[in-house]
Amino acid sequence: MNYGLIGNIVVSGNRVMARPREFDPKTALDRIQRAFWEKGYHGTSMQDLERITELKKQSLYREFGNKDAMYARALKLYHERDITHLAQVICKAPDAKQRFVDLFEAVLEPVRNGDRSGCFLCNSAIEHAHDDPQIQLNAQEGIKSTQDLFNTALAVSEPYKGNAALRKQKANLLAAGYFGLRVMVRGGTPLDELEETVSVLVSTI
Amino acid sequence: MNYGLIGNIVVSGNRVMARPREFDPKTALDRIQRAFWEKGYHGTSMQDLERITELKKQSLYREFGNKDAMYARALKLYHERDITHLAQVICKAPDAKQRFVDLFEAVLEPVRNGDRSGCFLCNSAIEHAHDDPQIQLNAQEGIKSTQDLFNTALAVSEPYKGNAALRKQKANLLAAGYFGLRVMVRGGTPLDELEETVSVLVSTI
DNA sequence: TTCATTATGGACACATCGGTCCGTAATACA
DNA sequence: TGTATTACGGACCGATGTGTCCATAATGAA
Numbered sequence: 021m022n023y024g025l026i027g028n029i030v031v032s033g034n035r036v037m038a039r040p041r042e043f044d045p046k047t048a049l050d051r052i053q054r055a056f057w058e059k060g061y062h063g064t065s066m067q068d069l070e071r072i073t074e075l076k077k078q079s080l081y082r083e084f085g086n087k088d089a090m091y092a093r094a095l096k097l098y099h100e101r102d103i104t105h106l107a108q109v110i111c112k113a114p115d116a117k118q119r120f121v122d123l124f125e126a127v128l129e130p131v132r133n134g135d136r137s138g139c140f141l142c143n144s145a146i147e148h149a150h151d152d153p154q155i156q157l158n159a160q161e162g163i164k165s166t167q168d169l170f171n172t173a174l175a176v177s178e179p180y181k182g183n184a185a186l187r188k189q190k191a192n193l194l195a196a197g198y199f200g201l202r203v204m205v206r207g208g209t210p211l212d213e214l215e216e217t218v219s220v221l222v223s224t225i
Numbered sequence: 226m227n228y229g230l231i232g233n234i235v236v237s238g239n240r241v242m243a244r245p246r247e248f249d250p251k252t253a254l255d256r257i258q259r260a261f262w263e264k265g266y267h268g269t270s271m272q273d274l275e276r277i278t279e280l281k282k283q284s285l286y287r288e289f290g291n292k293d294a295m296y297a298r299a300l301k302l303y304h305e306r307d308i309t310h311l312a313q314v315i316c317k318a319p320d321a322k323q324r325f326v327d328l329f330e331a332v333l334e335p336v337r338n339g340d341r342s343g344c345f346l347c348n349s350a351i352e353h354a355h356d357d358p359q360i361q362l363n364a365q366e367g368i369k370s371t372q373d374l375f376n377t378a379l380a381v382s383e384p385y386k387g388n389a390a391l392r393k394q395k396a397n398l399l400a401a402g403y404f405g406l407r408v409m410v411r412g413g414t415p416l417d418e419l420e421e422t423v424s425v426l427v428s429t430i
Numbered sequence: 431t432t433c434a435t436t437a438t439g440g441a442c443a444c445a446t447c448g449g450t451c452c453g454t455a456a457t458a459c460a
Numbered sequence: 461t462g463t464a465t466t467a468c469g470g471a472c473c474g475a476t477g478t479g480t481c482c483a484t485a486a487t488g489a490a
Contacts, residue, residue: 200405
């Protein structure tokens with residue numbers, strides 16, 4: 021049994037393990053991520069994290085190290101879970117157009133539930149563009165991989181299947197529209213306007 | 226002679242005026258705006274503002290009130306100057322397509338000069354979406370007015386001139402792409418990728 | 431029991447934050 | 461000259477921020 025990383029010290033399982041952890045690190049990280057996603061790095065204090073995780077700060081520091089590490093973990097989780105989720109959504113339907121209908125529906129679905137957090141990747145890129153080169157690099161790669169994802173999603177149907185140049189152009193167009201849409205979500209654009217924008221985006225396919 | 230607003234107190238000019246202001250409030254506000262634009266509200270401290278304006282904090286407080294007021298003034302200046310600038314750019318050319326070529330060129334021009342601040346409106350919307358309803362409202366209106374601006378810009382040429390529904394759709398598409406593009410700028414996307422995205426956006430007109 | 435670990439409460443260090451106040455010098459007009 | 465205003469230096473305030481330390485209790489396995 022491996023308890024994983026605690027701070028920077030690896031705790032192996034073949035030792036005398038005493039009082040077990042009472043909280044679930046995954047749900048803790050999940051809540052931390054939600055906080056950073058909604059309110060940003062500066063907008064989220066350690067007090068906030070204590071409150072929403074229902075953990076004391078000592079436990080948080082023991083588990084994750086420091087605030088920066090928590091933010092990095094949150095961003096990583098976003099990539100591993102939420103981006104991957106979109107990647108799965110977009111590859112289900114058998115034709116390109118329907119794929120993007122599904123994708124944009126997955127984007128609007130949280131909005132219908134009152135969640136206007138937008139895109140964590142975009143948010144972090146904008147908040148830390150001018151002070152954290154690591155996050156900037158992460159954002160850059162995220163943008164790139166979104167374009168690539170859209171590209172492969174288009175490749176299932178003609179004329180994109182047989183025309184790589186056209187495919188890349190369309191992928192870029194859809195990616196720009198996608199990022200813009202997510203900014204509009206966070207910016208408070210009414211749902212019907214968002215839906216209209218989605219339908220126009222899809223109609224370009 | 227009217228020295229305008231100092232804090233909330235109007236200083237009328239028919240009194241014995243003594244030592245005149247030695248700095249230019251406009252250039253001070255200009256630098257304040259640039260700082261907020263680049264680094265955001267939380268990322269910009271009063272110390273930063275003192276440094277970049279070359280003013281002491283007492284002068285800043287006397288002139289603008291407090292940090293929130295400075296940020297509000299910066300946002301207002303963005304609307305009055307930078308948005309208006311785009312509005313002028315986009316209305317020069319005689320046909321719709323060229324108008325958006327000009328617009329996107331105006332967006333990329335700062336990037337060519339190494340300025341990747343992006344869109345102050347988007348940045349503020351994302352940073353304050355969940356804590357300041359006033360800024361959220363401002364962002365919402367900014368998004369709306371951008372769509373409207375694009376709409377009127379399209380109205381100069383057929384088929385948009387005679388087809389309001391099509392015009393609105395295209396305006397929404399271009400607006401989403403525009404916002405996405407500006408996020409990509411701040412996210413560090415390479416210039417050639419940005420140019421490619423622009424050319425695809427323009428080609429939809 | 432002993433030992434290693436987790437959890438908690440509380441104090442506290444240290445920096446930074448926005449913001450205020452005071453004393454003093456400089457400036458311009460009456 | 462006196463008066464009103466601006467500018468500056470510097471001290472200072474209270475709040476908040478991240479992060480550490482310590483003592484103590486709880487827990488489970490050897």
